[in-house]
Amino acid sequence: MLREAPRKLLTDPQWHALLPHVLPRSPAGRRIPDLRHRMNAIFHLALTRGDPWRALPPDYGNPDTVARFFRRLTHAGLWHRLLQLLHDASPDHPLRAIEPAILRATRRAARIGGLPLLLLIRRLGLRKALPAPPWLLPDPDLSETLARLTPTTAPTTRPALRAQRTLLGSLAWLLRATAGRRRIPRTVRLAW
Numbered sequence: 001m002l003r004e005a006p007r008k009l010l011t012d013p014q015w016h017a018l019l020p021h022v023l024p025r026s027p028a029g030r031r032i033p034d035l036r037h038r039m040n041a042i043f044h045l046a047l048t049r050g051d052p053w054r055a056l057p058p059d060y061g062n063p064d065t066v067a068r069f070f071r072r073l074t075h076a077g078l079w080h081r082l083l084q085l086l087h088d089a090s091p092d093h094p095l096r097a098i099e100p101a102i103l104r105a106t107r108r109a110a111r112i113g114g115l116p117l118l119l120l121i122r123r124l125g126l127r128k129a130l131p132a133p134p135w136l137l138p139d140p141d142l143s144e145t146l147a148r149l150t151p152t153t154a155p156t157t158r159p160a161l162r163a164q165r166t167l168l169g170s171l172a173w174l175l176r177a178t179a180g181r182r183r184i185p186r187t188v189r190l191a192w
Contacts, residue, residue, distance in 0.1 A: 018082075079105065
């Protein structure tokens with residue numbers, strides 16, 4: 001399997017556009033001296049397909065520290081804010097140059113961010129940030145729409161009863177499909 005080329009370091013305009021959204025302090029309240037270096041590490045690993053954190057090159061520092069920082073950023077909603085910013089940004093915005101890295105990092109964060117992150121990705125139309133093909137993932141908007149379409153009156157004739165059973169069967173199948181797959185095969189995740 002061919003590996004992608006490692007990501008270049010963030011340029012100054014890109015870093016200054018990204019800096020207001022990154023957490024500057026540790027949970028203990030101490031300043032993090034190497035924020036830019038950690039973001040470079042996250043983007044480097046995001047652009048290498050499916051590598052674990054331990055595969056991070058040694059010049060980026062301790063992989064556990066970078067992984068912990070990534071989880072903190074995800075829980076703090078960094079990827080939510082960056083996706084919204086990318087959606088609203090002009091084509092010449094500095095973050096547009098690192099959009100692929102942001103979208104790939106968001107893919108890694110999808111498991112931690114859960115359904116709210118998937119819902120935001122779908123609503124913004126940034127399908128490249130989805131961790132798998134859309135038809136394998138939950139679609140909460142569709143399930144809400146289908147729940148409203150369920151008939152509330154009882155049919156009075158046999159053909160109407162048959163039509164309603166068919167409709168309810170179809171709606172039941174669609175509701176199950178909108179929940180997505182319980183487990184997405186690794187081969188599909190890596191190919192997507």
